[in-house]
Amino acid sequence: MKKIVHAALITGALVSSGQALAADCGKVVIGEMNWASGEFLARLDGMILEEGYGCDVDYLTAGTVPQITSMNEKGTPTFASEVWANANKILIDAAEAEGRLTRLNPQPIEGAGEGWWIDPMMMEKHGFKTVDDVLARPDLFPHPEDPAKGGFHTCPAGWGCELANANMFRAFDLEAKGWRMVEPGSGAGLDGAIAKAGERGEPWFGYYWAPTTMIGKYNLQPLDFDAPYDAENWDNCIVLPTEDCENPKRTRWTTSEVVSLAQASFVTDEPLAAAYVEKRSLTVPQLGQYLKYMDANQATGEDAAIEFLLNEEAIWTQWVTADAAERIKSAL
DSSP states (O other): OHHHHHHHHOOSSOOHHHHHHHHHOEEEEEEEEHHHHHHHHHHHHHHHHHHHHHOEEEEEEEOOHHHHHHHHHHHHHHHHEEEOOGGGOOOOOOOOEEEEEEEEEEOOOOEEEEEEEOOOOHHHOOOOOBBHHHOOOGGGOOOOOOSSEEEEOOOOTSSSSHHHHHHHHHTTTTTTTEEEEEOOOOOHHHHHHHHHHHHHHHOOOOEEOOOOOHHHTTOOEEEBBOSOOOOHHHHIIIISSSGOSSSSEEEEOOOOEEEEEEEEEHHHHHHHHHHHHHOOOEHHHHHHHHHHHHHHOOOHHHHHHHHHHHHHHHTTTTOOOOOHHHHHHOOO
16 A cells, blocks of 8 residues: 555656646755654655645755755755754854845744753663763763773764764863763664664663654653853854864753755745745654654655655645645545
């Protein structure tokens, strides 16, 4: 059944009216982030824009920094469904002020957040609540390659959080306290480290974000940074390359700004498609349900998007025009 539905969505079921719609909408390149929620949202957007609005959709898959750089310098992708904007605030602000990019949807995921987390076993056993509580016990979180040091799991290279974690590592003086970074080669590598620890009942400490399959599946617990938020320090040091952040200071993690970022021209060139992107929003539990589906079924973001369209009509029909809703239902 899924293969049949998949084929219907990909090949389209719009006959001649679909050809006219495609001509009206034109080419739309969607920035697909290289993690589960980013993949799901991009593919959901793609299916809705193809089937509901007749757009000619393509995807550009990459991490946060390459996506934003390409959008700003090359004018592609047309929009990125899930951009964690904090680490690139200055660049995005400048591009928006100059009329190139726009935060088309300021809250595509309601309740999203990021920070430093530990496994629930260590929190319960030792009463850890703050980052400092954990940093005082590197012996409990041995580095996989250097057990004499504690292991802090950071972001893969190219992700926006890579810079923030490197500078927060210095701000909280982890090296002097007996810690080393564990640097995953990819998002899958970071997830693999969490899964390995979770399945074996081993300790884990590092960066992650919600909504995600890993947070829900292994019940990871957020740590309190026990420091006030310092906006100037964050924007002008923490999120910059280490060579541009000479004196990082302690701060809590900034409140996450997750947006759907678009070319400003998208709003004027494709107003109906842009209006959909502007309305599309999911809560953490709603999104988490389909991330768990992906994990449990080894499913792709495209598979999960089909499941969402089949099961969540009451949600997605609120985002689209009545005509688009009918076309999507016909395709399903």
